[in-house]
Amino acid sequence: MTTIAVLGNGRVGGNLARALTRAGHEVTVADRTPGAAADAARTARIVINATPGAGSLDRLAALRAELRGKVLVDVSNATVDGPDGLPAGLLHPGASLAEQLQEALPDTRVVKTLNTMLFPVMTAPASLAQAPDAFLSGEDAEAKQTVRELLADLGWRDEWITDLGGIRTARATEAAILFVPHVIRSSGFAPFAISIAR
Template sequence: MTVIAVLGNGRVGGNLAAALTRAGHEVTAVGSSPGAAADAAAHARVVVNATPGAGSLERLAALRESLRGKVLVDVSNATSDGPDGLPAGLLHPGSSLAEQLQEALPDTHVVKTLNTMLFPVMTDPGALARTPTAFLSGQDARAKQVVRGLLADLGWHEDWITDLGGIETARATEAAILFVPHVIRSGGFAPFAVSIAR
């Protein structure tokens, strides 16, 4: 059992909080209140960033002391939205939200994952017709091992998880968000994920 704070209680955060609770973890999900977020993060071992990506850096940088020494699982993508509300561009071209978070939070172990899929797949990967891939990006091997364990609790098989390397590799997976509006427009809002076929 791991004490987990999920920052963000929208569709993504709520879905992850419910699934991690079902898996036996002690989970606190909080919304936009800075005080509640700081308190939840301070008492957790793992913190999940499921806040809207455009404001994540500012929100989490303000929690620096509460996040010291914690594993921060970043599932958000920082994008500008088009007229239809779907992602239209990256806010950190040549970098990534995960890299920006790691720079702002040097005493926190940032791990990027689960950001290359629609949110239902995060907690039910086996529901897809083909095997999806969950990518890991991060500097700390122990932190990534903790995240692997949480992914297993969410239904991700070990061979469905690909460790891409350091936090700089998150810029590749975050860029994959630019597929999303086109896939949705062509096939509707149905669960899908990026998958590596070998």
């Protein structure tokens, strides 16, 4: 059992929290208020950023002391939304939210993952007709192994998890969010993930 703080209590955060609790972890969910997030992060071994990506950097940078030494799992995408509320562009072109978080939190081990799929797939990867991929980006090998084990608890088989390398590789996976509005407009809001055919 691991103590986990999920920052963000929307569809993504709630879905992850329920699944991780079912897997036997001790999970605390914090909303976006600074006090709640600080309290949750302080007592957790792993912190999951499931806050809206546009405000994640400021929110988490304010938790620098609480996040020191922790594994921060970043599942958010920082986007500029179009008139229909769907992603229309990247908030950090030429970089990534994960890189910005790692720079702002040098004593925290940031791992980017689960940001290339609709939220139901995060906790039910076997529900898709084809095997999905979960990508890992981060500088710390031990932290990435910790996240790999967490993904296994969510139903991800080892061969579905691809370690892309350092945190800079998150630029590629975050850019994949730009597929989402087009797929939704074409096929509706049905669960899907970006996968690599092999």
